[in-house]
Amino acid sequence: MPQHETGATPPTPAQEVRDFLWRRSEQIAQRWADEPLFRAVFTVSREEAVEAGKAVVDALAQVADSQRVEDPDAAGFTGVREQLARMGAARSRAGLSATQVSSELAALLPPVENLLVADLEQEEPERLREASTALSVLLGTLRLVAMQTALSEIQALTDRQRLQLLEVATPVIKLWDGIVAVPLIGTLDSARSQVVMETLLNAVVDQHARFAILDITGVPTVDSLVAQHLMKTVAAARLMGAECVVSGIRPAIAQTIVHLGLDLGTVKTRAGLADALAYCLHELGTNIVAAAPGGAGRR
Amino acid sequence: MHTGAGVEARLPIRSDMDLVWVRQHVRQAAAKLGFSLVDQTKLVTAASELARNTLVHGGGGRMEASHVTTGGTDGLRLAFSDSGPGIPDLDRALSDGYTSGGGLGMGLGGARRLVHDFAVETAPGAGTTVRVTSWVSRPPRLRGDV
Numbered sequence A: 001m002p003q004h005e006t007g008a009t010p011p012t013p014a015q016e017v018r019d020f021l022w023r024r025s026e027q028i029a030q031r032w033a034d035e036p037l038f039r040a041v042f043t044v045s046r047e048e049a050v051e052a053g054k055a056v057v058d059a060l061a062q063v064a065d066s067q068r069v070e071d072p073d074a075a076g077f078t079g080v081r082e083q084l085a086r087m088g089a090a091r092s093r094a095g096l097s098a099t100q101v102s103s104e105l106a107a108l109l110p111p112v113e114n115l116l117v118a119d120l121e122q123e124e125p126e127r128l129r130e131a132s133t134a135l136s137v138l139l140g141t142l143r144l145v146a147m148q149t150a151l152s153e154i155q156a157l158t159d160r161q162r163l164q165l166l167e168v169a170t171p172v173i174k175l176w177d178g179i180v181a182v183p184l185i186g187t188l189d190s191a192r193s194q195v196v197m198e199t200l201l202n203a204v205v206d207q208h209a210r211f212a213i214l215d216i217t218g219v220p221t222v223d224s225l226v227a228q229h230l231m232k233t234v235a236a237a238r239l240m241g242a243e244c245v246v247s248g249i250r251p252a253i254a255q256t257i258v259h260l261g262l263d264l265g266t267v268k269t270r271a272g273l274a275d276a277l278a279y280c281l282h283e284l285g286t287n288i289v290a291a292a293p294g295g296a297g298r299r
Numbered sequence B: 001m002h003t004g005a006g007v008e009a010r011l012p013i014r015s016d017m018d019l020v021w022v023r024q025h026v027r028q029a030a031a032k033l034g035f036s037l038v039d040q041t042k043l044v045t046a047a048s049e050l051a052r053n054t055l056v057h058g059g060g061g062r063m064e065a066s067h068v069t070t071g072g073t074d075g076l077r078l079a080f081s082d083s084g085p086g087i088p089d090l091d092r093a094l095s096d097g098y099t100s101g102g103g104l105g106m107g108l109g110g111a112r113r114l115v116h117d118f119a120v121e122t123a124p125g126a127g128t129t130v131r132v133t134s135w136v137s138r139p140p141r142l143r144g145d146v
């Protein structure tokens, strides 16, 4: 077991590695700056690549200092996580697969190992062997940390895409001059409802709409929160001078709404989208209908 | 009679996303047990209300779903529990339109109307558990003779 003792106790392999990293920080960073991983990311300035390399060496030394060379959660890694993520992301953007990025990370070991061997040449072979094992474990852990970070980047990306999906899944369709419709699909959670309301109000303004149809055929559950969102949207549209009609309330949902005790009394509803459109047209165009009694005749 | 496979579950309620899973599970479980479309919708809506209360008022918790039977009738039991602040005045919380937040105040009372059996266990500071059960087609016993 590694022990921190004063006196003649020889350093543990991890401490040996720590001291080596501190001593050789500059040289290691210089060598790494020529490796594909650093070269490809810091294209503009070699200086920057060396700086970044030093930060990584520093982190590794901290981890070695805490004797946790095998622990990807070691505190020392915290400072370089973001940087590793940026480097990994830059390599992926350049078209490298995860495996390729991983082997570029693996390529960081040999130049460091050579320096270590040179430094400890005079020592007993056993000490060198142990130190070099600790070093390669440490760099393996660094690789793991980089891969973990890349994975959480992917997670963040999926989350962002989900949010974007919410937006594209809310198209506003112009059905007629002055009539817009939003077919709502999926879960109407709070984030989604906010998007729907904004999109709808913008469309009302842009298209000078007098009627807005909210079709909820694609909404699987109408609970009190969804109802509240619908009512808020209707009220906001009314303030903008547009009347809302909610269509597509399926029979099972209608019965459930009644049992739940929700009062949609203030909201105009129609069974289907076509009924809603007919209602709006009627409200808008009594003149048109009156002016064309023959139906298909000339105006 | 049903085996209960795909019905029993214990789901966390910690985020809006979890509410989606809760609704989805209740819908699938109710369909498996043979609930009609209207009854599935009622159960899912009740679950949605109760799960959201667990999340919003109870600070998060879990739902446990189980398959129950009485006299050859299949039922679905759902238990929503949290270790939040509890409900100090249950009668008031159950009354239509009462909300301590910005809700419609229709969730708790509405959920009770949407299921066959409804029971709340709560105390100030001791969390809340709401248990609901619905039976395929008819409830084996009339509600009201509690």
Ligand SMILES: Nc1ncnc2c1ncn2[C@@H]1O[C@H](COP(=O)(O)OP(=O)(O)O)[C@@H](O)[C@H]1O
Pocket: A224, B049, B053, B054, B057, B058, B082, B084, B085, B086, B087, B093, B094, B098, B099, B100, B101, B102, B103, B104, B105, B106, B107, B108, B109, B128
């Ligand atoms: N799990 C819970 N923990 C604590 N309080 C709750 C819980 N569920 C409901 N309540 C209380 O009961 C009230 C009524 O609930 P509900 O009818 O669902 O209305 P809403 O959620 O719209 O406020 C809530 O405002 C809240 O004060």
Ligand SMILES: [Mg+2]
Pocket: B049, B052, B053, B103, B106, B107, B108
């Ligand atoms: Mg509620």
